[in-house]
Amino acid sequence: MSTTIVLSATVRSGSGKGVARKLRAAGRIPAVMYGGDLAVSLSVPEREFTRAYTHDGANHALIALNITDEAGRTETKKVVLRSLQQDEVTGRIVHADLYETRKGHKVSVTVGVHLVGDEPIGVIEEEGILQHLLHEVEIDCLPEAIPDSIEVDASALHVGESIHVADLKLPEGVHVHTSADTTVVAVLAPRVEEEPEVVETVLEGAEGAEGTEGAEGTEGAEGEASES
Amino acid sequence: MLSPKKIRHRKTFKGRMKGVANRGATLEFGDYGIKVLTCGWITSRQIEAARVAMTRHVKRGGKVWIRIFPDKPITKKAQETRMGKGKGSVEYWVAVVRPGRILFELGGADDELSMGALSRAVAKLPLPCRIVKREEL
CATH class of the missing domain: 2.170.120.20 (Ribosomal protein L25, C-terminal domain)
Structure with missing residues (x-):
């Protein structure tokens, strides 16, 4: 059985890309928690969350999320990570979806x-x-x-x-x-390195003069391929 | 070298590249991969050179996946030809890649061998790349 990871989060009031970008610039990740009565918009600290994801197995472990609301009250919810958005180039976490668990109910x-x-x-x-x-x-x-x-x-x-x-x-x-x-x-079974075949490109639906042109167009490439 | 078997149009426009790779940006098959950091064209020769560099380094120790395909024909006018008289003939084929795209994947080899093979493949490519490793769950 996996261990429970403890993370902190704060309720965020704003939404949209402007708010999200400001949060990311301030070192926080916009997140959403659902599965309970209402969906709640949150933000989580980027360093802690990234560490929990990459080192502690937060992608499948149960997370005890200490949520601080705007009035300063703290409440703990048990959540699991449902989905994660990452930057395609840097791999930086951009957004997280958290699913609130309920006692006696299965989660996927x-x-x-x-x-x-x-x-x-x-x-x-x-x-x-x-x-x-x-x-x-x-x-x-x-x-x-x-x-x-x-x-x-x-x-x-x-x-x-x-x-x-x-x-x-x-x-x-x-x-x-x-x-x-x-x-x-x-x-x-081990495979011996094989040279890929040189294939002649055929123009789809080519007929008559156009077809001949299509074949001519590929001649150059084919000729060079056989040379190399 | 890789090239399409059947094409709908013999020649294409040059095109513009913008944005990032929305698909093909995560490792799907192997344990290690090459992620490209900028957009650009990768020719079928460069793909083949990278593949050969990798397979020769891992010998029989691993499996290579090529995640891109050169499906864009690039034309060139013959030398000493005057301008005009139509577009030149197809010279080679390229794959258009955007930042974040996984170009190659490697599996079944140990860490040191994989890193050696992939760094040799990166040296054959015209764009800045990064070697990425599968994150263990």
Whole structure:
């Protein structure tokens, strides 16, 4: 079971990109909390939140959020991270969606799938390539029973064998949303480097004179490709 | 080298690049990847050179995914040709990339080997790039 992370947040009154940009410039992340009676606009400190996300596993753990409202009153809510927006280039967190949990009600969270144990036999003895295809699964469980991660032992895999979602050993009370036939980990046969084929580009719907022109247009590129 | 099998239009306009990559900006397959930091064109030759650099470094140890495809034809007039007489012939193919786009992914290799392979691939590319690693959940 994962640990509870403690974070602080303040209620924000304004909304829109101007307010959000000012918050980000001041070192805070705009966030929203829903799942309870009303959706509440919040802001969370960027440093603390980013650290909790990257190091402490805040993306699947239960978060105890100490919310301070405009009157200065503090209230603690148990939330989980529902979605996160990140800058495409820098990776900086831009916005967070927090989902308020209720006692006795299941929540759906995404947890990591980690490989444990030795290297697969197919890699050690048969020179296969271990391919970890599914890095996270969406699960349904009670907030108190969210696992840290789902562990998979791939040490017995030979080349050409794989483990699927249906084969995962899940803790009690945990239900997986991800399709049962999705491959989690596989051992592939080693591939010898092959040169990609040079393909002639065909103009779609080309007929008569235009088609000939299309073929001519690609001649240059094709000729150079064969030279290199 | 990569080029489309079938095209709808032989020649395209130059086009303008603005904004950031909204799709293809996260690692989907491998553990490491190359993220481009500015917009630009990457030719099929550059993609091939980067791929070869990577596969030769990892040898049989990993799997490479190419996340971009050169589908834009670039034309060029023949040398010593006077201006006019129409647009030149297709010379090469490029992939248009915007900041944040993942160009290549690498999986199945250890950290040191992956970093070595990807830094060799970055050296073959014309744009500033960053090597990104999958964040463990």
